[in-house]
Amino acid sequence: MSSPSTGSGRVGGFLNRHRKWVLAGPALIFVVAMLAFPLAWTLYLSVTDASGSVRADKTFIGLDNYAEVLTDVERFWPAVGRTVVFTVGAIALEVVFGMIIALLLWRPFRGQGLVRVAILLPLVATPVAVGMMWLLIFEPTIGAANQFLELIRIPAQGWISDPDQALPTLIFVDVWQWTPMVTLILMAGLTALPGEPDEAARVDGASGWQRFWHVTLPLLAPTVIAAVLLRSIDALKTFDILYATKGKGGGSAHEVETLNIYAYGLSFDYNEYGLSSAVLIIFFLMIVAVVAVLVLRRGKAAP
Template sequence: MAFVAVLIIFPLGWTLYLSLTDSRGSVRADSNFIGIQNYLDVLTDTDRFWPAVMRTGIFTGVALLFQVVLGMAIALLLWRPFKGEKWVRVAILLPLVATPVAVGMMWRLIFDPNIGMANQMLGWVGIGPQPWLAGQNTALATTIFIDIWQWTPMVVLILLAGLTSLSDEPQEAAMIDGASAWQRFRHVTLPLLMPTVIVAVLLRGIDALKTFDILYATKGRGGGSFNEVETLNVYAYGLSFDYNEYGRSSTVLILFFMLIIGVMWALTARRKKEEGRR
């Protein structure tokens, strides 16, 4: 209990306290208690806060959708034994070995508009160079692609573990009844696997919401010159370490924390509901 209090409750309580003050410049500097004024200012900020909320939602939703769909497809391919299975699994898991910052720097070089490999490969098929991370309209989509590339293997691991735990009897019964592969997946495999899918969505969704390393490694402070990839994490970091507005940044973090708790509660309730049906 003491360990949890020190590492979780105290920092959260201190952040909540700072969010109710006008603390800036230094956390040790004198500050005044201003109540919920920071919350009113942040919630009415349509220039930075709400666009950051929108980008956070887009980044999380799109990345999670592709990761679950691709993860399910790959897990189904790896479900049955085949020759060279171990080598394929090792290759698929390689993106998880590198740290997000290293991955971000690697893809930053690949997507460099001038010397990057991506534009060179497009040139081989007659397509002109693309701005990728440098473009105001393409940067967010490119960072989503990088996140999908690195974290889809994690979803594969979770779903593959769920698939291997399923009994073969329902599948065999469906085959005897003449069900096609798609019908077996839709009416047998997927319903039985749904609690595991929700666990994968819960773990990866919360992690995607908190993404910072890849975004900062590829676009730097502010999420780029036009804040094109500035999510709530990047926004709060900038308020704290670029502008030293600790009261305002703490407010953003508390609101972000409440958002994560809400998502966790919704997904956990859905998981319990699916387990009850099972």
Template sequence: MTGTSGFSRWANDHRKWLFASPAMAFVVVLIIFPVAWTAYLSLTDAEGSVRADKEFVGAQNYLDVLGDTARFWPAVWRTVQFTGVVLLVEVVLGMAIALLLWRPFRGEKWVRVAILMPLVATPVAVGMMWRLIFDPNIGIANQVIGWFGIPEQPWLAGPGSALWTTMLIDIWQWTPMVVLILLAGLTSLSEEPQEAALIDGASGWQRFRFITLPLMMPTVIVAILLRGIDALKTFDILYATKGKGGGSYNEVETLNVYAYGLAFDYNEYGTSSTVLIIFFLIIIGSMWALTSRRKAEY
């Protein structure tokens, strides 16, 4: 009885850790262990098979990767370019659509359903659908622009246009998510500042610039944080539209596609793990920068 009561007292004193321990164990097993194993592989010359004998090479993989100006640094630039462009367009377009949906209007529910439809499909299905639409021979995209006298475009087939076309696909699918986040923020705003500004004769742009946007900045930063990290990790749309290596000329090869090719096309697990660790650090740094900005807004 004394032992039981002693354990009960100890469990009561440490209940917050006992209740949190299953979640902490889940994090360790499913997050920390894979990252630690990848970091270990990045310090070895593992190739062919992860079960094969491997030697510890230290930072040599990192020196080789960071010195690769043919594939690694172009992949970094494409990743930054892809993320920056889609994030800018999606936030601006998402804000515009959210503002249009902010006030009630006739047919509002149907419009919201139509806007959210791209989120229903998986990215792979979306990529395959747009691959058919942009096909130079059977795709409808060139037929539509031909009605307006615009010459046929290579779209996904062109080395210079493929990355921009995949950006368009990403914008089409993920702008609705930004709309949802920003619309939730708009509906939570108080009406008093808007009414006071309207009485003072402020124009619609002035109300947006000096009232709505400053009040919405915490929500905007959340949208940028969530969508930015997701855009950095984009893989499925790129792989579904261009395949191995991001195309014949690596035209849409971002860091994700590059690391995947190293691991599953060439079985260079050590080098692939090095790219993933560098990519992981880039994502962590981006999260830290955006989170710090969000705290500063408060």
């Protein structure tokens, strides 16, 4: 029979060998539970005819909600298109501008700290506050944007109030707020790059553009993909700015109605909880697919 001290020693040895899991375990269990329950409940609602109230009697209807959603060519598929356009447009511009700003701030210069603080200011404000601020700036009659255009002899624009211009305008607003985040990520990546490859290319007579394209960018590729991954998840889920500026339905013509706005309307405007849950499950699977693709790309890009 082993002594109590031997048993406690084995337990202590086990805990010491697996201390990272023991210490992180409670938080991990809590996070998984907080994610699993809402996801399971949404999945359950998506296969029922839940409407009017989530407490009302529900009937299992299988995949009928999914079939109805996937055949909705008036609202669902246009919302998918707008979600893709908003996400791809915002991410592409944020990566380009973020890279330019990161490269400009990479080398030390006088006043660099002040410039960095100024660039980070958009991140301080909440998305709703940002949306309301730009809504005032882009107001067609008294907004500062059209007043500036009048000074340079350009006709006034409808901006957010124009159904044809609303989505591009809100992409610009998202780019204004979140480019600093991409800049920070890319600056961290640039700071960690080894200097020898760039110096070798410089000695070989490579121009600045050649060094960036053939040396810096390939080395920075994992960081770029990480920035795209983080911002893609956020951009796909964007709700605050769109709802704060255009309200229910993403505008009178649903011009900025993304999947988030569409699902919100089904839930809280029409109380169609089964349908909205089906939309959210489909949306969740889309996000998982995007994340999986980007993670695989990042693994291939890693040196």
